[in-house]
Amino acid sequence: MSQEPSVPRRFGRRLLPGLLLGVALLPASQAIRLVPIPALPPGVTTPALPEIPPVTPAAPAIKPLPTTVPAQSIPTDPLYPRQWNLPVIHAAQAWALAPGGPVTVAVLDTGYVNSPELSGRVVNGHDFVSDPARSGDGDGRDPDATGVGEYAYHAEVVANIIAAGRDGRGMVGINPQARIVQIRVAGTDGLVDPTDLVDAMKWAVGMSIPGVPVNKNPARLLNLSLYADFIPLTRCDPRIQAAIDVITTKGAVVIAGAANDGADSAGYSPAGCRNVLTVTSVTEAGTRPAYANWGRAVALAAPGGEQGHGIVASSVTGGGGERTPNGTSFAAPHAAGVASLLLSVRPRLSPALLRSYLTRSATPFPAGRCDPEPAHTCGRGTLNAEAAVKLALASSAGK
Numbered sequence: 024m025s026q027e028p029s030v031p032r033r034f035g036r037r038l039l040p041g042l043l044l045g046v047a048l049l050p051a052s053q054a055i056r057l058v059p060i061p062a063l064p065p066g067v068t069t070p071a072l073p074e075i076p077p078v079t080p081a082a083p084a085i086k087p088l089p090t091t092v093p094a095q096s097i098p099t100d101p102l103y104p105r106q107w108n109l110p111v112i113h114a115a116q117a118w119a120l121a122p123g124g125p126v127t128v129a130v131l132d133t134g135y136v137n138s139p140e141l142s143g144r145v146v147n148g149h150d151f152v153s154d155p156a157r158s159g160d161g162d163g164r165d166p167d168a169t170g171v172g173e174y175a176y177h178a179e180v181v182a183n184i185i186a187a188g189r190d191g192r193g194m195v196g197i198n199p200q201a202r203i204v205q206i207r208v209a210g211t212d213g214l215v216d217p218t219d220l221v222d223a224m225k226w227a228v229g230m231s232i233p234g235v236p237v238n239k240n241p242a243r244l245l246n247l248s249l250y251a252d253f254i255p256l257t258r259c260d261p262r263i264q265a266a267i268d269v270i271t272t273k274g275a276v277v278i279a280g281a282a283n284d285g286a287d288s289a290g291y292s293p294a295g296c297r298n299v300l301t302v303t304s305v306t307e308a309g310t311r312p313a314y315a316n317w318g319r320a321v322a323l324a325a326p327g328g329e330q331g332h333g334i335v336a337s338s339v340t341g342g343g344g345e346r347t348p349n350g351t352s353f354a355a356p357h358a359a360g361v362a363s364l365l366l367s368v369r370p371r372l373s374p375a376l377l378r379s380y381l382t383r384s385a386t387p388f389p390a391g392r393c394d395p396e397p398a399h400t401c402g403r404g405t406l407n408a409e410a411a412v413k414l415a416l417a418s419s420a421g422k
Contacts, residue, residue: 108326117408124367132178134170134207157210172211193337197360248352280351369421384410
């Protein structure tokens with residue numbers, strides 16, 4: 024569920040005549056130029072870079088942070104001055120109260136990329152793509168979750184938004200100490216099979232899946248910047264709902280992007296399911312970009328960017344070591360990152376309380392709404408990390 028100028032908008036769209044992952048195929052004279060990321064050979068991981076080179080800012084610096092933010096809360100990572108999304112969610116103010124901790128987040132997405140931003144804190148989990156024709160690595164499910172093909176960057180950027188290290192290089196993530204388990208559920212076509220997603224979600228929290236080794240790094244948070252394909256977009260798929268209900272009883276929270284069809288998110292799985300924190304996109308100004316899904320299933324909004332003003336992120340596959348994608352794919356991990364900050368100070372928070380703190384603390388939208396159309400709602404407001412952390416710290420619950 025992402026947008027980048029050179030690639031289709033998001034995952035989770037069935038292939039229809041004239042459509043490629045949701046982007047209409049134009050006449051040759053108007054064709055969109057696709058720049059694929061070279062596919063990795065089967066079984067080969069992306070080599071770790073010794074360092075993400077400093078990047079000279081190509082855009083104006085963000086507005087100065089309030090003077091109440093302690094100097095030690097301001098990162099020195101070179102991309103930080105361009106990470107406009109972090110001031111929007113009051114990240115630096117939150118770090119002054121909760122600098123982060125080793126909370127485990129599962130990213131169910133396009134798979135493992137060996138990002139230096141996550142050195143020592145990322146696990147190559149498992150490949151749950153069962154169809155060899157879509158896997159791109161020569162087989163079905165296997166223990167190597169390495170991303171394959173042109174969309175491999177997607178999971179890397181999602182994980183970096185959550186947890187990129189505060190190390191003086193590249194970008195900084197919302198919880199720079201979080202641990203990431205990369206689980207591959209999307210094929211090289213960007214599509215997600217519901218049965219693969221169900222098994223991957225259960226495995227992510229430590230449940231047993233036949234034929235798959237037990238996950239030794241069970242997660243409290245699952246980031247799903249996707250939706251399931253091969254099913255009607257009319258309701259939550261019962262199989263996915265059942266898996267989410269079980270996961271919730273295990274104390275884990277599913278955080279999902281709302282999708283990028285500019286439509287009601289209620290028919291999408293998992294965005295329209297119960298017990299899911301569904302997140303849509305807002306721009307820097309706090310308004311809903313046209314691509315972002317909306318509706319009663321949406322709990323809150325977070326920065327997802329817009330064309331020409333995306334989310335600045337480190338990427339080993341991006342030009343100059345960075346990318347600037349936009350989409351609800353990149354709004355969801357903001358909420359996952361903040362949720363991990365809450366768990367770092369209140370590790371026993373229930374899923375219901377965790378969702379409540381994130382939504383109750385949201386910043387109201389400008390003029391009270393994210394969109395002039397009353398039906399196009401975006402939840403309680405824009406994610407506010409500082410206010411959410413304060414809510415958690417003010418209560419003894421979850422200690």
